[in-house]
Amino acid sequence: MSTLRRNLPDYYAALEIKEDADEVTIKKAYRRLVLKWHPDRNPADRPEAEEKIRLLNTAYETVTNPLKRETYDLQRAAFSKKRKGQAAKPRSAPRVGVPKEFMMQPLGFPECFVRSLGRRVVVHSRSDDPDADFQTFFGSTKLALWWLPEVNNMCRIRSLGSKARGDKKGAAAGRAGGLNMAFDPQKAKNSGASGSEVRMAPANKGQKADSVNFV
Numbered sequence: 001m002s003t004l005r006r007n008l009p010d011y012y013a014a015l016e017i018k019e020d021a022d023e024v025t026i027k028k029a030y031r032r033l034v035l036k037w038h039p040d041r042n043p044a045d046r047p048e049a050e051e052k053i054r055l056l057n058t059a060y061e062t063v064t065n066p067l068k069r070e071t072y073d074l075q076r077a078a079f080s081k082k083r084k085g086q087a088a089k090p091r092s093a094p095r096v097g098v099p100k101e102f103m104m105q106p107l108g109f110p111e112c113f114v115r116s117l118g119r120r121v122v123v124h125s126r127s128d129d130p131d132a133d134f135q136t137f138f139g140s141t142k143l144a145l146w147w148l149p150e151v152n153n154m155c156r157i158r159s160l161g162s163k164a165r166g167d168k169k170g171a172a173a174g175r176a177g178g179l180n181m182a183f184d185p186q187k188a189k190n191s192g193a194s195g196s197e198v199r200m201a202p203a204n205k206g207q208k209a210d211s212v213n214f215v
Helices: 023-036 043-063 066-083 134-139 167-172 185-191
Strands: 003-005 112-117 120-125 143-148 154-159 179-182 199-202
Touching (some): 023 043, 043 066, 112 134, 120 199
Antiparallel strands (some): 112 120, 143 154, 154 179
16 A cells, blocks of 8 residues: 555555546445455455455545545645645635634534533533533534644634633733643554544644644
8 A cells, every 4th residue: 555654545546546536436446446355255364354445445435525535635735745845835725714613513413512521522412411401501512713724724623712721821922722622642643543532632822732733
């Protein structure tokens, strides 16, 4: 499998397709390769076959989702330019505004909402927290976005209205950042992102804190 950089697999190469492949071409390639690498067809090297299938599934899910594919292509372009010693040019979709506040819901679960409860991040429906009234429940679902399109579309997701230690002093200096969605980069590096819990952590605007930076 070719990669542009460590931890950034080449999903187009994995699917054996061109970068401008359409949906029909992608589906045909995916089905062909899934049949080729099905573990039952590769009993002599089943672990490798299972790893191939996992990669194919991830690649297919990424390049068939327009938003995920656009983000992935942006990352590939940024890494490619960096490898060549070129500065990445800002790229953002036109007519896209950053909402002052928003909520997040898991796709396919319209009754559930992402909530920040102190330093915890949870996904709840109203029935999961029956003691919380309407205002309390939905007050914890409000998020804000700090967006840096010139840095590979990097962003931070803040719990709207949250306070962190030092915020009062930071606000006076114009950099208070409240509590932001975060994960443990070292733990993710060692065990994969799935091994790192998402939580809320303090981070001032302008402060280098990889744990709260997302794209």
